[in-house]
Amino acid sequence: MEVVEEYGQAGGGEIPPWDEVVWRILKRNEIRLITYVPDKVLAPLINRVEADDSFRVICPAREEEAVGIVCGAYMAGMRGVLLTQTSGFATLPNVLASLAVPYEIPIVMFISERGTLGDRQLVQTKVWKTMRPALDALGMDYHTVTRADEVEFVVEQTIKQAMATRAPAAIILSPLLTKKNSD
């Protein structure tokens, strides 16, 4: 059996890659269902959960479907999350506003942030501008992770709060975290 341990900030030592930290946090918070629509930035995390039999991983055709699947699974006793890129999140306000938010179903979304900090695609930058206003309008809790040493606290506490308060939430993975040190 795999040992899932916390990384203490005081322990010194090197901080593992963000995707490894997230994977461990998902496991110890009993998240058993991972839904995603493919994304290059999220690929390391997707590969990790795909390789781990303790997760059920579903890749549907659209992000809206994924929200429905996670909501159904939650109501039946299985916790799930959605991995999506910024443009995928932009397709979701209707189903979040009419399903996850009012029914009080705590779907946690990991959004890889595209359209900022050096994105050369104009269309991505336009979609990026809709993300935080949409999250604000939905009244959803969200945090942006920019540094490796913040991953553990932000992800763990966001998941725990979402589950305890039955409120959907988003964790935005900034290029400062996912791109700056990997290029």
Add this chain to the structure above:
Amino acid sequence: MNSTLQNMARRDAKIMNRSDLTARLVRKLEHGEAVIGGIGSTNHDLWVSGQRPENFYMLGSMGLAVPIALGVAVAQPERKVIALEGDGSLLMQLGSLGTVAAEEASNLIIIVFDNGVYNITGGQPTLTSQQVDLVAIARGAGVSNSEWAKDESHFEQLVERALKEDGPCFIATRTDRKLAPGFSEFNPTKIRHNFMLGIGAA
């Protein structure tokens, strides 16, 4: 089930009544089957058929009855789960049929009430009024156990088989344009909580 598959086209299916079919379905549910009612008359008819604790009523998120049902089916593989959906709703989320097939959701049953119109918005025609055949689409998506119900007794036979055998199963019905004779509960928190209690997850 494959050996008895019919190749009936939509136009050859009898036009039936959704409330009546919903009541016929519910009478056959004896093992705590979960039922997800899609937005609109589908949902209201499910409510009117008797408020089983294992029923979930969608008030929005048009098109998500099948994905929600798939989520329930994945989390509780021992329980049969039934998605009730209208043609207009299903047309919004056709990819979900491919997902259901890919996930081999053997405990999932999809029942579609196809009246060819967006009924509660004034009866504008859907694509099934033109050329779209939802059974052909479901089969093409990989849900091979997909059939049109010829008439009421055939519908009951298809339901009985789907409840007994491994799925996923897709049962399509042609229905008239009568509105549901009532309205479902409108409080989402209450709906979610009662459903979770009903399927032992609260």
